[in-house]
Amino acid sequence: MIAQGLVLLTQPDVIIALVVGTLGGMFIGAMPGLSASMAVALLIPVTFSMSGAAGITLLVAVYTSAIYGGSITACLLHTPGTPASAATAADGFALTKQGKGLKAIGTATICSMIGGTISAFALLFIAPALSQVALKFSSLEYFLIGVFGLTIIGSLAGDNMMKGLLSGCLGLLIGCIGLDIQSSAPRYCFGVLELQSGVQLVPAMIGLFSLSQVMFSIEDVAKGKSTVLDDNAKNLTGSPLLSWPELRPLLPTIAQSSIIGILVGILPGAGGDIGSWISYNTAKNASKHPEEFGHGSYVGIAASETANNAVTGGALIPLLTLGIPGSGxxxxxxxxxxxKGLNPGYKLFTDPVTGPVVYCIIIAFAAANVLMGGCGLLVCKQVVKISTVKMTILAPLIIALSTVGSYAVRQSMFDVYVMLIFGVIGYFMRKYGFATAPVVLAMILGPIAETNFRQTLVITKRTGLLNYFLTRPISICLAILIVVALFSPLLMKIINKKAIASDPNVLADTAHED
Amino acid sequence: MNKKAKQDILVCILIYAFMLFCFWQTFTMKSGSDIMPRLILALAMICNTALLIRCLNQLKQVSAEGYTSISEIKIPILMFFGVVLYALAISFTNYFIATAAMILIFMLIERVKPVWLILAIDGVYLVFIYVLFVMVLKVPLLK
Incomplete structure (x- = not known):
């Protein structure tokens, strides 16, 4: 079947779909407001006239490369093209400001390619077994996953933990806006009809990251600075390719983030945004230099970019094997x-008609990731020059792009006003030392946690919540993970202190390793 | 007196006022719907109080590091109001007219030279948006 799939992949229409989908996806992903879901939805009618293999190849290529494309603007302009790249923005942009934008994009490209390709192999070889695990998740497990995700806020808080937690609370409150999931009663809607469906994530994110950054840039222009680069960072030469000594320290993070990404992708409803945040936090907790995260850490970029592309393959696992979509x-x-007549299920892989098509799609998905990496490395030397363009030219273009991106989500001016409000909130938050990333994270995870918690309460009305919890091994594992995530920074500090106290050379060794 | 700590105290007071408003709003919600917002507000209250205590402790230190002056934020705020006007202009005209005017005015104010460069950037950008959003994605930007 795999060999037949490979033969199918050599058909001209499939190759064209692969190339067009990869390049188009990268471009769409880089545009603020244009998400992978929007691109795939718009392309479905285009696939009507194509063969099954070519049509679905086009969709999977767009999906994975759009997630990668979002990292380009996240690194260069602090404007994540997709929500999945929000975790990349802080470290990527910090490196760009230091004149290391080329290396930042190179790291994002290589890690996205590796993460996506590993997830393609997972899809090819272990899909049915992994999808069975996902079926065992109930609302309690989803609630705990949401809480586990929220523990990340601590690591995104920046210098002041209390301010970070307050940012998280703001995000959770914003997540409450809209109709209540159980009673359908409005919460914080103030009679505004558009608020009943909640605050849309994309305009809010564009405002918090993009518009607030433009306001900071204008402030810098007033102080006499002309580009986003720091005064001592005018050197954009170098290679986007990572040398072996540069890549070696990233490999454990890449491996870990790939696994996290695939597992998050398998879970229905959890997309690249959640995968990248969880992976970022895990990498930060495991790092010997967590203070570098948010200030230009290559490991941070590697963690979020590997995971968000690994999510794409993971999301296809339950989709193809069970018909349960792993992401939007x-x-x-x-x-x-x-x-296309490809009904998901075990038969899809074994049927002599659909089997080769499915294997062709999976191999094309892996090929799309490799092609995406190659194209990304080829164009990034040119793309990175954006960081040398004067802010007085870039700023109005970013404003105009942010506006059209916010409007395009629902074709509503209301979303543009939401973007403006979040822009000014984001500016003042950053000005007064409140991190904006926890707001976005809490906006994503808050509704997931609340919905599943209330569903769990209904389910366990007779048996009792604790009894139900104790009968579910996955829940117990997740609860342990939450406790570990909460206390691991403290434990790491104690371990490091003890290590330094017993052997002062340890500090020098760890610095050398990283 | 620590100017930064004084500013942070003012921020804490504003956050208290905002939380109070949000809490008052929960009384208008149906029973059950108000649990989550109240839990979040309770957590926020604890964090804000901890932040306030920390700021009060720092009040006597002589430092102005991280202090934000009005003159510092004046230009970004003016720009923000410009963006609000731009959004209103989109509502009254359409995206293309409003954007063409916004880019032109913004770059003229920031003294971008020569003028033909501004016009070229404006033109290329609008053609790009027209092709991608109006022709390909069918987003109704001309309405």
């Missing part, structure tokens, strides 16, 4: 599969 984009893709 996969849900849209499910429609595309059905239209």
């Amino acid at each position: 984009v996969a849900a849209i893709m499910l429609g595309g599969l059905m239209i």
Whole structure:
């Protein structure tokens, strides 16, 4: 079947779909407001006239490369093209300001490619077994996953933990806006009809990251600075390729983030945004230099970019094997599969007609990741020159792009006003030392945690919550993980202090290793 | 007196006022719907109080590091109001007219030279947006 899939992949229409999908996806992903889900939804009618293999290849190529494309603007302009790249923005932009934008994009490209390719192999070889695990998740496990995600806020808090937690609380409160999931009663809607469906993540994120950054840039222009680069960082030469000594310390993070990304991708409803945050936090907790995160850490970029692309392959695992979409984009893709007569399930892989098509799609998905990496490395030397363009030219263009990006989500001016409000909130938050990343994270995870917690309360009304919890091994594992995540920074500090106290040379050794 | 700590205390007071407003709003919610917002507000209250105590402790230190002056934020705020006007202009005209005017005015104010460069950037950008959003993605930007 795999060999037949490979033969199918050599068909001209499939190759064209692969190339067009990869390049188009990268471009769309780099545009603020244009997400992978929007691109896939818009392309489904285009696939009507194509063969099953070519049509779905186009969709999977767009999906994975759009997630990568978001990292380009996140690194260069502090404007994540997609929510999945929000975790990359702080470290990527800090490196760009230091004149290391080329290396930052190179790291993002290589890690995205590796993460996506590993997830493609997971899809090819261990899909059915992994998808069975996902089926065992109930609302309690999803609630605990949400809480586990929220523990990340501590590591995103920056210099002041209390301010970081307050930012998280603001995000959770914003997540409460809209109709209540159980009673359908409005919360914090103030009679505004558009608020009943909640605050849209994309305009809020564009405001918090992009518009607030423009306001900071204008402030810098007033102080006499002309580009986003720091005064002592005018050197943009160098190679985007990572040398072996540069890549070696990233390998454990890449491996760890790939696994996290695949597992998060398998879970229905959890997308690249959650995967990248969880992976970023895990890498920070495991790092010997967590203070570098948020200030230009290559490991931070590697963690978030590997995971968000690994999520794409992970999301396809339950989609193809069980018909359960692992992410929003996969849900849209499910429609595309059905239209092509590819009904998900075990038979899809064994049927002599659909089997080669599915294997062709999976191999094309791996090829799209490699192609995406190659193209990304080729163009990044040119793309990085954006950081040398004067802010007086870039700023109005970013404002105009942010506006059209916010509007395009629902074709509503209301979302543009939401973007403006979040822009000014983001500016003042950053000005007064409140990190903006926890707001976005809490906006994503808050509703997930609340919905599943309340569902759990309904389910366990008779048996009792504790009894139910104790009968679910996955829940117990997740609860342990939460406790470990909460106390690991403290434990790491104690361990480091003890190590330094017993052997002062340890500090020098660890600095050398990293 | 520590100017930064004084500023942070003012921020804490503003956060208290905001939380009080949010808490008052929970009384208008149906029973059950108000649990989550109240839990979040309780957590925020604890964090804000801890932050306030920390700021009060720092009040006597003589330092102005991290202090934000009005003159510092004046230009970004003026720019923000410009963006608000731009958004209103989109509502009254359309995206293309408003954007063409915004880019032109912004770059003229920031003394970008020569003028033909501004016009070229404006033109290329608008053509790009028209092709991608209006022709390909069918986003109704001309309405």
